[in-house]
Structures are given as structure tokens and as C-alpha cells.
Amino acid sequence: xxxxxxxxxxxxxxxxxxxxxxxxxxxxxxxxxxxxxxxxxxxxxxxxxxxxxxxxxxxxxxxxxxxxxxxxxxxxxxxxxxxxxxxxxxxxxxxxxxxxxxxxxxxxxxxxxxxxxxxxxxxxxxxxxxxxxxxxxxxxxxxxxxxxxxxxxxxxxxxxxxxxxxxxxxxxxxxxxxxxxxxxxxxxxxxxxxxxxxxxxxxxxxxxxxxxxxxxxxxxxxxxxxxxxxxxxxxxxxxxxxxxxxxxxxxxxxxxxxxxxxxxxxxxxxxxxxxxxxxxxxxxxxxxxxxxxxxxxxxxxxxxxxxxxxxxxxxxxxxxxxxxxxxxxxxxxxxxxxxxxxxxxxxxxxxxxxxxxxxxxxxxxxxxxxxxxxxxxxxxxxxxxxxxxxxxxxxxxxxxxxxxxxxxxxxxxxxxxxxxxxxxxxxxxxxxxxxxxxxxxxxxxxxxxxxxxxx
Numbered sequence: 330x331x332x333x334x335x336x337x338x339x340x341x342x343x344x345x346x347x348x349x350x351x352x353x354x355x356x357x358x359x360x361x362x363x364x365x366x367x368x369x370x371x372x373x374x375x376x377x378x379x380x381x382x383x384x385x386x387x388x389x390x391x392x393x394x395x396x397x398x399x400x401x402x403x404x405x406x407x408x409x410x411x412x413x414x415x416x417x418x419x420x421x422x423x424x425x426x427x428x429x430x431x432x433x434x435x436x437x438x439x440x441x442x443x444x445x446x447x448x449x450x451x452x453x454x455x456x457x458x459x460x461x462x463x464x465x466x467x468x469x470x471x472x473x474x475x476x477x478x479x480x481x482x483x484x485x486x487x488x489x490x491x492x493x494x495x496x497x498x499x500x501x502x503x504x505x506x507x508x509x510x511x512x513x514x515x516x517x518x519x520x521x522x523x524x525x526x527x528x529x530x531x532x533x534x535x536x537x538x539x540x541x542x543x544x545x546x547x548x549x550x551x552x553x554x555x556x557x558x559x560x561x562x563x564x565x566x567x568x569x570x571x572x573x574x575x576x577x578x579x580x581x582x583x584x585x586x587x588x589x590x591x592x593x594x595x596x597x598x599x600x601x602x603x604x605x606x607x608x609x610x611x612x613x614x615x616x617x618x619x620x621x622x623x624x625x626x627x628x629x630x631x632x633x634x635x636x637x638x639x640x641x642x643x644x645x646x647x648x649x650x651x652x653x654x655x656x657x658x659x660x661x662x663x664x665x666x667x668x669x670x671x672x673x674x675x676x677x678x679x680x681x682x683x684x685x686x687x688x689x690x691x692x693x694x695x696x697x698x699x700x701x702x703x704x705x706x707x708x709x710x711x712x713x714x715x716x717x718x719x720x721x722x723x724x725x726x727x728x729x730x731x732x733x734x735x736x737x738x739x740x741x742x743x744x745x746x747x748x749x750x751x752x753x754x755x756x757x758x759x760x761x762x763x764x765x766x767x768x769x770x771x772x773x774x775x776x777x778x779x780x781x782x783x784x
Contacts, residue, residue: 367436369455372428373521378455385429393460393521394728394772395423403525403733404472404512406480408740409710409763411525411733414472421464421516428461460521469516470509473528477507480528484535487542489576489676489691494548496691500703504533524730524768539701541578544673547694550632551687554625554649556618558684563603563618566594568681570622574688575679579669584638585677587623587665588658594619606657609644620657621649622679623665625688627656630667633690635675639666701747705755711737713765723773734768 366385368378375392377385396402398417405411416422435456484504490497511529519526558564574590594600594616603617620643627640628650643657656665669675673693680687713734723729740761746754 364433365436366429366432370432370436371455371457372432373460374457377429377432382429382433385432386425389425389428389460393423393425395462395521396421396524396728396730397723399729401524401730401733403730404476404528405525405736406528407530409736409738411735412476413733418472419464419469422462423521424461424463428458431461432458464516466513469513473507473509473512476528477509480505480507480530482506484533486535486537487539489542489545489678491548491678491689491691495698495700496542496546496548497700497702498539498542498545500701501535501538502704503535505530506533507531522728524733524770537576537578539703541674542676544693544699545676545691546699547691547697549634549675549690549692549694550629551689552625552628552632553688554621554628554686556621556649556684556686560603560618562601565601566603566616566618567622567686569599570619571679571681571686574622574626574677577677579675579677581669581672581674583669585667585669587626587656588661591616591619591658593660594658606643606645606647616658620647620655622686622688623658624650624655625686626677626679627665627667628654629688629690633675633692634670635690636668636670637666638668639664641665699749703745703747705743705745707741707743709739711765713737714767716767716769718769718771720771720773723771727773729771730768731771732767732769735763735766737763737765739763 364381366377366380370376370378372389373393375389377388380388396416398415398420400416401413402416402419402421403411403413435458482505485502487501488499490499508529508531511531512526515526515529556564556567570591573592574587577585577590579585592598594614596615600616600619602613602615604611605614605617605620607614624647627637630637631654640656641659641663642653642655646652647655649655657663658665671692675690675692678689678691713736715734718731720729738761740759741757742759742761744754744756744758745752
């Protein structure tokens with residue numbers, strides 16, 4: 330027998346011996362721990378290794394007591410204010426039986442020789458399992474829907490306050506809405522012996538933010554035209570067009586189209602019939618009068634030094650603008666367009682006052698003061714304490730939240746004024762203090778609360 334063949338036989342024999350040894354060891358462990366949870370297994374930190382089914386269920390029931398249906402579950406908003414419901418309202422319960430069965434199932438799998446690594450890992454390092462629980466998600470979702478209106482806050486756009494040629498920007502405020510799926514997940518992940526769920530919210534961004542106005546610090550130009558307010562249909566169209574372009578913001582190098590801003594001049598869009606110039610004649614048509622708003626805007630754009638890209642005059646002189654300083658529109662064929670050729674945003678402000686159209690262009694002027702007003706808050710929280718009292722009427726292991734408690738807090742709200750990016754004023758506008766209220770939990774006999782139960 331050559332040396333290579335002998336080595337192969339020895340290697341094969343050792344491999345067979347190892348497999349047999351592993352199989353016998355695994356079988357011995359499996360026989361020894363039959364119907365018993367593998368040592369090193371725990372649930373939420375409670376050791377249940379070496380216990381049989383009923384022993385493990387009883388130990389978990391006492392060590393991890395779960396509230397009865399009449400116990401209070403506390404839903405806490407961002408201000409620390411609680412809303413109480415009963416666990417029974419959503420059929421919330423801990424499933425000790427299923428948890429132990431899962432532990433036994435994993436122990437059975439671990440003692441199989443194919444899972445030798447899992448077996449050794451459990452014996453040496455341990456394995457901690459979650460306490461399984463269940464609740465009626467549809468019932469909880471219904472509770473959240475009932476709270477949604479109370480907590481809904483619509484977003485508030487940033488505002489530009491105009492005082493003569495100066496500008497003050499009021500900070501935008503984000504909106505919020507209750508996030509049902511995220512709150513349901515919070516409840517799913519609620520730690521054992523915890524009875525407070527933090528309501529989750531999704532944020533809604535405002536359409537216009539303070540950053541959109543960043544750099545706007547002065548009025549660059551204003552132009553005014555007059556109209557006859559007694560012509561009701563034409564006045565209506567002028568007001569509508571003015572509203573549609575008012576507060577339009579153009580970013581640097583952005584192109585403005587008056588046709589796009591006003592939309593089709595048709596009855597469905599709210600326009601009325603009034604005189605328009607067609608083929609050198611005045612005839613009634615929907616949208617008559619909007620050209621006066623366009624002409625006023627055109628002249629303000631010229632005074633602001635912006636780039637006119639497209640502009641067509643009327644075929645007849647108009648009484649509300651100097652000769653050669655008017656702009657007309659015609660469906661999609663004729664438009665008035667201009668470009669923001671500056672390095673900063675610009676704002677179109679259009680107002681109707683006593684038979685006058687006033688269109689201003691606001692933008693950036695070197696040396697002008699940029700003022701921003703925003704709201705700032707300072708919040709400190711004092712956590713509520715927890716008190717346990719033993720109640721003989723409760724079953725062993727049973728827990729009932731009698732008073733949900735409430736965190737205390739102090740909330741200071743300031744109005745902060747910044748000029749050219751530097752804070753120049755901070756005024757306290759409210760100081761709200763709420764004292765904490767202790768949480769009181771009644772427990773049945775044999776509940777482990779680390780020696781702090783009041784008899």
C-alpha cells in the first residue's frame with residue numbers, strides 16, 4: 330500500500346469518526362433537552378433555558394406582566410400631552426404561549442446536528458427572543474383617524490411684508506399630519522412594561538419658503554395704470570389677472586410667461602366677456618382687460634432693468650399707457666415674456682387699489698437691509714415618575730395602568746429678528762410651564778417590580 334493511499338484511508342476514517350461523534354453528541358443533547366428549552370435562551374432578558382413549556386409560560390407571565398384589557402395605553406403627542414385608550418379597545422395582548430412554543434421550536438432546530446454552530450452559540454453566548462404580542466391594527470388605525478383632525482396643522486408659506494421700498498420676510502412654518510403607519514409600528518415595537526406610545530407625524534413642506542425670498546431686500550421698480558372700475562366685466566378680469574401674477578417668484582435666469590401665468594382666457598377659468606382689440610376694432614371677448622395688467626407689468630419690468638424676451642404692442646393706442654409702452658396677448662400666439670437676468674430671486678407684487686393697477690418688482694439692491702422674522706422655541710422636559718401599588722383584586726401577574734401620568738415641560742417661544750443674517754432682536758412671546766404628573770400602575774401579586782411596589 331503506497332503512502333498516498335494510506336493517507337486517504339486515514340483521513341476518511343477520521344472524518345467518519347468525527348461525523349459519528351457529532352451525531353451521537355447531537356442526539357444526546359436532543360434527548361436530554363427533549364421538550365425543554367435550550368440553556369442560554371431568554372425572552373426580553375428573562376432566562377427560560379432549561380424550563381419546560383408550562384414552567385416557561387408561568388415564569389414569563391410573572392416576570393413580564395402585561396396589562397389587562399381595562400388598563401390604559403397612553404398616546405403621547407410631541408408636546409407631552411396624553412390621550413388615553415384601553416388595551417381592550419384594540420385587543421392588545423401578550424402571547425406567552427406562542428412565545429414559549431417559538432423558543433421550543435428554535436431549541437429543537439438548534440439540537441439538530443446540521444445546526445451545530447447555532448447550538449454552540451446559544452449555549453455559550455445565549456439567545457434573547459422578543460415577547461410576541463398582537464393587537465387589532467384596524468381598531469388602532471380607527472383610533473388614530475379620530476385623533477388626526479386634532480393634530481393636523483397645515484403648512485404656512487413664508488410671507489413678504491412690504492413697507493414702502495423695504496422688505497421684511499416672515500419665516501415659513503412646516504405643517505404636520507398624524508402618521509398612522511409609523512405610529513402603528515411604534516406600538517408594535519413598544520418595550521415590555523412600557524405603556525406610552527409616542528404619536529408619529531409626517532411633515533408637510535410649505536409651497537413658499539423663506540429661502541425662496543433670500544436676497545430680496547428692496548423694491549426695484551413700480552408702475553401704475555388707471556382703469557374705469559364701473560366696467561364690471563373688465564374690472565373682474567383685471568382683478569383676476571392681478572391675483573394670478575401676484576407673489577410670483579422668479580429664480581435667477583428663470584423665464585416668466587404671462588400666458589402661462591394667466592392660463593387660457595375662457596369662461597371655465599373665470600374670465601368674463603369685455604372689450605378687446607381685434608383687427609383694429611374693439612369687440613367683446615373673454616378676458617378683456619388682462620392686457621392692462623400685462624402692460625403694467627411690462628413697464629415695471631423695464632424700470633427694474635430686466636430682460637424683455639417677447640412683447641407685442643396693440644394694433645391701436647391704449648389710454649392707460651404711454652405710446653409704445655404697451656403689451657398685448659392673444660391666445661397662445663402672442664405672449665409677454667421676460668427673463669430674471671439678476672443673480673437673485675425677484676418677486677412680482679400686483680395690487681388693485683381704487684381703479685388703479687400697481688405692479689412692483691422686488692429684488693436685491695446693494696446696501697439695502699434684508700430683514701427676516703422667525704419663531705424660535707426652547708423646550709426642556711421633566712420625565713414623569715412611575716409608582717406601583719399592589720392591588721389584591723388583580724390576578725397574579727396582572728398589570729393595570731390607573732393613571733397614565735404626563736411628562737412636564739417648559740416651552741419658551743421667541744420672535745427673532747435678523748438683519749442681513751445677524752440676530753438683532755429676540756423677544757419672549759410666551760412661556761408655558763406644565764408640571765409632571767406621576768404614572769400610577771396597579772399590579773397583581775407576584776409581579777416583579779424590583780421592590781418598589783407600595784402595599
